[in-house]
Amino acid sequence: MRVLHTADWHLGQRFIQGNERTEEHRHFLEWLVQTVQEQQVEVLVVAGDVFDTGSPSNQALELYYSFLLNMRRTACRDIVVVGGNHDSPATLNAPARLLRHLQVHVVGCVPECFEEQVLVLDDAHGKPGLVVCAIPFLRDRDVRLSVPGESAEEREARIKQGIADHYARIAEVEQVWQLKDLGLPVLATGHLYAAGAMPSDSERTIHVGNLGQVTADHFPEIFDYVALGHLHRPQRVGGREHIRYSGSPIALSFSEIDHPKEVLLLDFQAGKLTALRSLPVPAVRRLVRFHGTLEEVTLGLTSYDNTGYALPAWADVQIHSELTQLEVADALLKVIGELDRRQLEVLARRHFRLVKLHALGAPNEADEPLTRSLHDFTEREVFEQRLEAEPEDSRAELLRTFDELLEHL
Numbered sequence: 001m002r003v004l005h006t007a008d009w010h011l012g013q014r015f016i017q018g019n020e021r022t023e024e025h026r027h028f029l030e031w032l033v034q035t036v037q038e039q040q041v042e043v044l045v046v047a048g049d050v051f052d053t054g055s056p057s058n059q060a061l062e063l064y065y066s067f068l069l070n071m072r073r074t075a076c077r078d079i080v081v082v083g084g085n086h087d088s089p090a091t092l093n094a095p096a097r098l099l100r101h102l103q104v105h106v107v108g109c110v111p112e113c114f115e116e117q118v119l120v121l122d123d124a125h126g127k128p129g130l131v132v133c134a135i136p137f138l139r140d141r142d143v144r145l146s147v148p149g150e151s152a153e154e155r156e157a158r159i160k161q162g163i164a165d166h167y168a169r170i171a172e173v174e175q176v177w178q179l180k181d182l183g184l185p186v187l188a189t190g191h192l193y194a195a196g197a198m199p200s201d202s203e204r205t206i207h208v209g210n211l212g213q214v215t216a217d218h219f220p221e222i223f224d225y226v227a228l229g230h231l232h233r234p235q236r237v238g239g240r241e242h243i244r245y246s247g248s249p250i251a252l253s254f255s256e257i258d259h260p261k262e263v264l265l266l267d268f269q270a271g272k273l274t275a276l277r278s279l280p281v282p283a284v285r286r287l288v289r290f291h292g293t294l295e296e297v298t299l300g301l302t303s304y305d306n307t308g309y310a311l312p313a314w315a316d317v318q319i320h321s322e323l324t325q326l327e328v329a330d331a332l333l334k335v336i337g338e339l340d341r342r343q344l345e346v347l348a349r350r351h352f353r354l355v356k357l358h359a360l361g362a363p364n365e366a367d368e369p370l371t372r373s374l375h376d377f378t379e380r381e382v383f384e385q386r387l388e389a390e391p392e393d394s395r396a397e398l399l400r401t402f403d404e405l406l407e408h409l
Helices: 022-038 059-074 089-093 096-100 151-169 174-181 294-300 325-337 378-386 392-408
Strands: 003-006 043-047 079-081 104-107 118-122 128-133 188-193 224-228 233-235 242-243 262-267 272-280 285-293 313-321 344-353
Touching: 003 022, 003 224, 022 059, 022 128, 043 128, 043 188, 043 224, 079 118, 096 174, 128 174, 151 174, 151 188, 151 262, 174 188, 188 272, 242 272, 285 294, 294 313, 294 325, 313 325, 325 344, 378 392
Parallel strands: 003 043, 043 079, 079 104, 128 188, 188 224, 224 242, 285 313, 313 344
Antiparallel strands: 003 262, 118 128, 233 242, 262 272
16 A cells, blocks of 8 residues: 655645745645656545635635545545644535545544544555544644643643543554454554654644643554654654654745655555655745845845746845844845846845943943844743733743633634
8 A cells, every 4th residue: 555645735825925825835736646646646644734724715725626636537546634723624524525425534623423533445456455543633622621720730741641542542443453453554643743843933833832742652553654744844753763744845934944845655565664755845936045244135135046946936034234224124125126026025024233232341342243133032932021020929820821822823
């Protein structure tokens, strides 16, 4: 059985200043159909965050359904789609019964019947060939009961244990271990934040304050492969080759410009994972950063070469200068105005004004300029500084409330 693992498409994402990613996503999905056909993939697994928001645009929905229709031209027999934290379970599940007739298995949230997360997929001869434990993003209500007055540490332990219990419970489903005993491989999905993994700026924290970070040991040994979503950097969990994040197919923030973009191709033989390789996803747009002095940034912008990319690059500009905000803005806007927007567009620009900080006493000529900006802090760090003005005994509760607000946003 040959399986392809992908995740975190985020169809419908609007980048800085509302720029859409439709053409980039369309190119990826067309490439994915072609790759499935060329590689003779039999099962496609999408591990969550199909859409960027719970209310995807018509364009995003059109991309999704057109892709599923185009997949009918390939030899792929089954598609498994699970919900992520960005997805609306109702949106994903609405056409699930219809899509099932196209061999598209959608699990947008934990179903009322727990065993419906277990899928038995046939091989090319019409016999059971692969067991998929299609576990979507686990929300708080799926893994824990609210306990009034519990501490942050107690809540973290309950969430982590709840996630571990969910995977342990599905591993104990009779159909799963019986088919495993008969020699079928078992693949599990997940959309979560694993401890030790490396996120980027574009992932939203799944649980408050990164609570519920599971480890590789939380996944039962019955799973021959665990296909994960949520983190946009391809990576292993706990050094285990068979527990993987595929990462996102396109860079979703400027922090991802150095991340490889790939999908994972799996081969199962005799009930075991026998081969795993990554397939790089070709890009049609570059995200680039120009950080430095005004002179360095100007040179970078004016000498940029976009050869090899069908769409203009999007740039993030950050200038460190002792000039005033107005002086830098005037100089930079002149440079931007002369750029060929068919090759390069500046979407984000920031100025960090350099100032000299001295210890109390006489100035030291050797002191180096330092930068200070609100961009250096996360929302949580800013709030923590604000809490310093509040009574100490109320800070912990206020911080927990703030974390919950961040999660809902």
